[in-house]
Amino acid sequence: MVQKLDQLTETASQTAGPYVHIGCIPSFAGLEGIYPEDLGRSPIADGAMGTPITITGSVFDSTGWALRDALLETWQADAAGIYPGQPGADPAVSGFCRFAADGQSGLYTLQTIKPGPVTLPDGRVQAPHISVWIVARGINTGLSTRIYFEDEKNESDPVLSRIEQRPRVQTLIAQLTGGGAYRFDIRLRGEGETVFLDM
Amino acid sequence: MAASLPLIPRNRAIHPDSYDPGYKTSMSRAPELPLLSLDSTPSEETGPRFGHGTIGPLDNNLILNWTKGAAPAVGERILLHGRVMDEMGRPVPETLVEIWQANAGGRYRHVKDTYFAPFDPNFGGCGRTLTDADGYYQFMTIKPGAYPWPNRGNDWRPAHIHFSVFGHAFGQRLITQMYFEGDPLIARCPIVATIKDRGQIEQLVAPLDMAMAKPMDFLAYKFDIVLRGRRHTLFENRPEGM
Numbered sequence: 001m002v003q004k005l006d007q008l009t010e011t012a013s014q015t016a017g018p019y020v021h022i023g024c025i026p027s028f029a030g031l032e033g034i035y036p037e038d039l040g041r042s043p044i045a046d047g048a049m050g051t052p053i054t055i056t057g058s059v060f061d062s063t064g065w066a067l068r069d070a071l072l073e074t075w076q077a078d079a080a081g082i083y084p085g086q087p088g089a090d091p092a093v094s095g096f097c098r099f100a101a102d103g104q105s106g107l108y109t110l111q112t113i114k115p116g117p118v119t120l121p122d123g124r125v126q127a128p129h130i131s132v133w134i135v136a137r138g139i140n141t142g143l144s145t146r147i148y149f150e151d152e153k154n155e156s157d158p159v160l161s162r163i164e165q166r167p168r169v170q171t172l173i174a175q176l177t178g179g180g181a182y183r184f185d186i187r188l189r190g191e192g193e194t195v196f197l198d199m
Numbered sequence: 200m201a202a203s204l205p206l207i208p209r210n211r212a213i214h215p216d217s218y219d220p221g222y223k224t225s226m227s228r229a230p231e232l233p234l235l236s237l238d239s240t241p242s243e244e245t246g247p248r249f250g251h252g253t254i255g256p257l258d259n260n261l262i263l264n265w266t267k268g269a270a271p272a273v274g275e276r277i278l279l280h281g282r283v284m285d286e287m288g289r290p291v292p293e294t295l296v297e298i299w300q301a302n303a304g305g306r307y308r309h310v311k312d313t314y315f316a317p318f319d320p321n322f323g324g325c326g327r328t329l330t331d332a333d334g335y336y337q338f339m340t341i342k343p344g345a346y347p348w349p350n351r352g353n354d355w356r357p358a359h360i361h362f363s364v365f366g367h368a369f370g371q372r373l374i375t376q377m378y379f380e381g382d383p384l385i386a387r388c389p390i391v392a393t394i395k396d397r398g399q400i401e402q403l404v405a406p407l408d409m410a411m412a413k414p415m416d417f418l419a420y421k422f423d424i425v426l427r428g429r430r431h432t433l434f435e436n437r438p439e440g441m
Contacts, residue, residue: 012399014376023299029309061227075369083245096247138224140215198234
């Protein structure tokens with residue numbers, strides 16, 4: 001016999017299901033007015049410093065069908081690479097956004113400012129990125145990934161550099177489609193599958 | 200600062216299988232390739248915080264919040280309460296807990312739900328609250344009904360309540376479902392069965408808690424939630440290998 005570790009086991013995940021919008025963005029489900037407004041409508045307030053950007057895309061299943069029922073959450077640093085809550089963070093950046101794929105087209109849109117590079121405690125620097133968490137019917141545990149940007153220096157990013165199959169790095173890089181506009185598609189399974197993170 | 204302590208790596212074996220033929224939709228939506236496992240960074244170790252200003256006084260009362268207190272929802276009245284902790288047993292205070300559920304007839308108030316059980320005009324189906332300083336939360340609601348869903352020929356969901364919990368780090372984010380003690384549909388549910396660890400399934404089943412039930416008013420169920428913990432050592436945040 002040995003001493004007990006006295007630790008608990010994390011509660012198991014279960015799918016968010018097709019009605020996740022009721023709990024997370026009730027006005028999308030048709031429950032307008034139950035709260036004054038949905039939580040996480042925008043990651044920025046007026047006066048946020050940095051370059052405004054718009055990211056659009058879809059979440060595709062293995063057949064190439066764009067999910068109509070996906071819910072996405074994003075979390076990001078401010079333009080200086082400081083996370084909300086850390087000393088010196090831009091008070092106009094909440095950093096958190098919650099949005100759904102459109103029920104008709106399956107397209108999502110995120111309007112924010114481009115985050116800055118994030119320096120790690122050990123001195124390495126992460127290229128500008130936005131963390132993404134995806135839940136939906138059929139996804140049993142929420143999936144994590146990151147949006148990097150085509151027009152940033154991504155070569156020495158400590159996460160991207162750990163992806164063995166180099167062509168897969170592209171699955172995490174948003175493509176510039178116009179002034180401040182990017183496209184970022186997520187492929188859950190099969191050809192072109194997005195790199196999902198376990199961090 | 201505390202917000203930058205590393206997260207304990209997630210034990211994927213205690214979570215559901217992502218690909219499970221019993222739950223058909225997972226077959227086209229589960230990644231085929233392995234996840235990329237790395238140490239957490241500030242991007243995962245920090246996370247959104249929500250204050251009391253966000254929460255309205257009826258937000259944690261699903262019996263009354265849809266009608267703003269004008270008329271109560273139909274159904275078996277229950278108090279749902281419990282504690283949010285991390286893997287080290289520490290309470291997770293001041294964190295947002297959101298729930299959503301079907302009404303007493305098993306119908307969701309959602310544009311996509313076409314089941315013919317009627318809407319309850321006095322029931323919306325979502326609530327939210329912040330845990331207190333010790334990680335405790337409470338909701339008043341009604342017990343949701345079971346309902347059929349398109350999967351195999353005749354699958355029914357056991358009565359359940361969806362839970363969304365934030366913790367203090369984006370990497371702790373969790374969505375799960377709570378079931379009710381004694382429901383025979385739990386053992387037949389293919390979504391429950393995506394979890395292969397029996398002990399982990401049992402942790403999703405809330406016991407009837409008569410000590411917290413109020414005579415002639417409501418029953419009570421208790422549901423504790425455990426989020427990923429953080430590594431608290433004196434040896435963090437040094438250059439690699441030093």
